[in-house]
Amino acid sequence: MTISSAVLDAMLAAGCSAEQIVAAVKADLxxxxxxxxxxxxxxxxxxxxxxxxxxxxxSGARNDDNARNALRGVTPPIDNTHTPSPDISPDGESQTARGDDCTAVVEKWNETAQANDLRTCQKLTAARRKACQARLRDDGLPAILQAIERIPRSSFLRGQTGSWSGANIDFLLRPDTVTKILEGKYDDRPVPTPRSPDAWRSSPGNRPADNRDGFRLELEERAFGGPAHG
Structure with missing residues (x-):
């Protein structure tokens, strides 16, 4: 606290000496x-x-920058246990691509079904999509489309034999249907042309037995008691 003039006046009035006042001022300073x-x-x-x-x-910021710069020059290790993306099948083919192919199969089927009075596919269910993807993996899209194109060749597949109502998309997507269709298992067979009786008789093996010699021998036995000689 600075000594004010009022304090100095009070000190003088109290009879303080000059030395005392100076000492007080120095102490205050x-x-x-x-x-x-x-x-x-x-x-x-x-x-x-x-x-x-x-x-x-x-310093911390410089250390962070140095660490980032060091990491840029480091190649991360290869993770051999990487799990494939859900969109990639075990054989490496895109599930999305196969989904598009399934749509192509359904469109081709419906086109053929409508032209041949067969049941169309109204919905590509999860089970049908799974079966279609399996057929695409095993047979391929071209083979499936070719099998669909061959359906009109078969009265059986078109349901005209009376044994069933005809093929549908679920029948097509069975494991062995495409192969059987392409191999002609269900193709109509040519009906053999009936032959005339004369043509039948003229065929080897169909001629009637010639018993004239036996008949002559029987007459000779009856007439002469034995076969004729000379």
Missing amino acids: AEQEGRKEAKRAGNAERQQRFRDSRKSRK
Whole structure:
């Protein structure tokens, strides 16, 4: 606290000597200087802490940059246990691509079914899609489309034999149907042309037995008691 003029007047009135007043003023100045010095020291400490904190942040940022730069030059290890994407089948073919092929199969089937009075496919269910993808994997899209194109050759597949109502999409997607159709198992067979009786008789093996010699021998036995000689 700085000694004011009122304090000095009070000291003079109290009979303080000049030496006492000077000593009091010096003590006050020393106290003020001590407070200033403590304040300067506190400010210096706070500034040092701030500089140290900023330096630490900069150093940490440089370390992070160095780490990132180092990682850019490192090739990550190959994970041989990587699980394939759900969109990729075990043989590496895209399930999406097979889904598009299934749509092509259904469209071809419906086109053929409508032209031959067969049942069309109203919905590609999950079970049908699974079966179609299996046929695409085993037989291929061209073979399936070719098998569908051969359906009009078969009265059986068109349900005209009376034994059933005809093929449908589920029959087509059975494991062995495409192969059987392409091999002609269900194709109509040519009906043999009936032959005339004369043509039948003229065929080897169909001629009637010639018993004329036996008949002559029987007459001779009856007439002469035995076969004729000479």
